[in-house]
Amino acid sequence: MKAADKAKHRTDMISSALRSAILERVLMPGMKLPEDSLGERFGVSRTLIRQSLERLAAEGLVELRRNKGAMVAKPSLEEARDLFELRTQIEDLVISRVIKNMSPALLAELEGHLAKEVAAEHASEPISIRLATEFHILLAKLSGSPVLLRYVEEIGYRCGLTLSLYARPHSTDCGIQEHRQIIEALSKGDADAARKLMRHHLTAVADRALFTTEEGGPLLYLDALEPYAKKVRDGGA
Amino acid sequence: MKAADKAKHRTDMISSALRSAILERVLMPGMKLPEDSLGERFGVSRTLIRQSLERLAAEGLVELRRNKGAMVAKPSLEEARDLFELRTQIEDLVISRVIKNMSPALLAELEGHLAKEVAAEHASEPISIRLATEFHILLAKLSGSPVLLRYVEEIGYRCGLTLSLYARPHSTDCGIQEHRQIIEALSKGDADAARKLMRHHLTAVADRALFTTEEGGPLLYLDALEPYAKKVRDGGA
DNA sequence: AGTGGCGAAATTGCATGCAATCAATTATAC
DNA sequence: GTATAATTGATTGCATGCAATTTCGCCACT
Numbered sequence: 001m002k003a004a005d006k007a008k009h010r011t012d013m014i015s016s017a018l019r020s021a022i023l024e025r026v027l028m029p030g031m032k033l034p035e036d037s038l039g040e041r042f043g044v045s046r047t048l049i050r051q052s053l054e055r056l057a058a059e060g061l062v063e064l065r066r067n068k069g070a071m072v073a074k075p076s077l078e079e080a081r082d083l084f085e086l087r088t089q090i091e092d093l094v095i096s097r098v099i100k101n102m103s104p105a106l107l108a109e110l111e112g113h114l115a116k117e118v119a120a121e122h123a124s125e126p127i128s129i130r131l132a133t134e135f136h137i138l139l140a141k142l143s144g145s146p147v148l149l150r151y152v153e154e155i156g157y158r159c160g161l162t163l164s165l166y167a168r169p170h171s172t173d174c175g176i177q178e179h180r181q182i183i184e185a186l187s188k189g190d191a192d193a194a195r196k197l198m199r200h201h202l203t204a205v206a207d208r209a210l211f212t213t214e215e216g217g218p219l220l221y222l223d224a225l226e227p228y229a230k231k232v233r234d235g236g237a
Numbered sequence: 238m239k240a241a242d243k244a245k246h247r248t249d250m251i252s253s254a255l256r257s258a259i260l261e262r263v264l265m266p267g268m269k270l271p272e273d274s275l276g277e278r279f280g281v282s283r284t285l286i287r288q289s290l291e292r293l294a295a296e297g298l299v300e301l302r303r304n305k306g307a308m309v310a311k312p313s314l315e316e317a318r319d320l321f322e323l324r325t326q327i328e329d330l331v332i333s334r335v336i337k338n339m340s341p342a343l344l345a346e347l348e349g350h351l352a353k354e355v356a357a358e359h360a361s362e363p364i365s366i367r368l369a370t371e372f373h374i375l376l377a378k379l380s381g382s383p384v385l386l387r388y389v390e391e392i393g394y395r396c397g398l399t400l401s402l403y404a405r406p407h408s409t410d411c412g413i414q415e416h417r418q419i420i421e422a423l424s425k426g427d428a429d430a431a432r433k434l435m436r437h438h439l440t441a442v443a444d445r446a447l448f449t450t451e452e453g454g455p456l457l458y459l460d461a462l463e464p465y466a467k468k469v470r471d472g473g474a
Numbered sequence: 475a476g477t478g479g480c481g482a483a484a485t486t487g488c489a490t491g492c493a494a495t496c497a498a499t500t501a502t503a504c
Numbered sequence: 505g506t507a508t509a510a511t512t513g514a515t516t517g518c519a520t521g522c523a524a525t526t527t528c529g530c531c532a533c534t
Contacts, residue, residue, distance in 0.1 A: 304515075
């Protein structure tokens, strides 16, 4: 078996599935996540579910309370602001590093992703948000720093969660345009412009998002998880 | 039992104990950490050990390989450089925020810690390193951003581990002096000076440390863990 | 009717057992 | 004598069982 890390462990799949479900608003903030029910759904025991939940808790996507169980995290507006501010600063660092590594291959990757975003422009909103987040993650990957990548991932996911909580619809339309501009600036090697654009991009997203505070929304139940669970049961990625 | 989170769970204690042991060079990089042996030592089952190891793996202090078990992480020089570079940039952010929150109470905390460092100046080297790391963590705490705190913690720990790998003795002496200067700059509200000092401080540490590459050193065995394990068994923090 | 306590159900915390996997060593064939 | 195959030992991967804790409904009592 030379395929190195071919089959990631089931815990990874489950975490990913849950993460996607959370970011795509299938699991809404505040929902309880009992180990038993989840285990049953995913066809595994509580052990693996617990590991996954713990991992997600470390990422800040779920809250894990003493003997009370896990629930999808419900970040406060204050935390959200802190997160977005930190994000702009962290992504500044990403830009600086990406500029240093700039190459045609790298540019191609970025444009490939942008194409995906365009293709999904009229898909459902949660999916747009996910793709937009992945753009930032791709940038971080191209920065060449594993740690930086991890941080951008985490912050990106949490911001995504926040957006799903506080943002109104149609907040992503102009996002694609802004991504395109950033890629252009990068391709020209213009770090300052790229940084500025990125900063503008992020604060724009934050400003569009972080003022509506309407509560509630329909709490979907675990049944909506079914498609995600099925993929894992069948061994899919 | 109103004391909120009085008794952290045993997993937390064990992680902390292991973390200290690693940072204080009781567990050297490369050492194997079998679940069974550790469980026996700490008087708990493999379950808790495994959780702790996973947590430390997430922090980058231990490596967790497929079916091969856990070992204390052995960061490469390259990773180390990346880490230190990122650290300087992240701590820039910390300084900016601390300046914004500056207050007498806050200053007092910093000076309190500095006093501890001075007091331990002639204690063992690993302890000096730990205290120096904690200075940076304290700063992050005072920045008021929980996420930033977590990142500084993680990077700080990993840098500490790196130092224990690559640094020669006596690399901390001037550290205290530099910490003092940073506090002074902060107290004057001079953000630029503080940032500059911090940057100088960190690159100085890195430069002093990251060039020696002597291999080996005596691999202590798990017996050295005993004092740490005992504390946990007896329910201590 | 409102409040306090009490018991049952739900849910996590932790330990342990069995199977799967990997490393190393010995045995066997060429 | 070397290389390859098989076996053994150690260690993790995962499931399950029992105990501890919390929560919530229920009834009595003020």
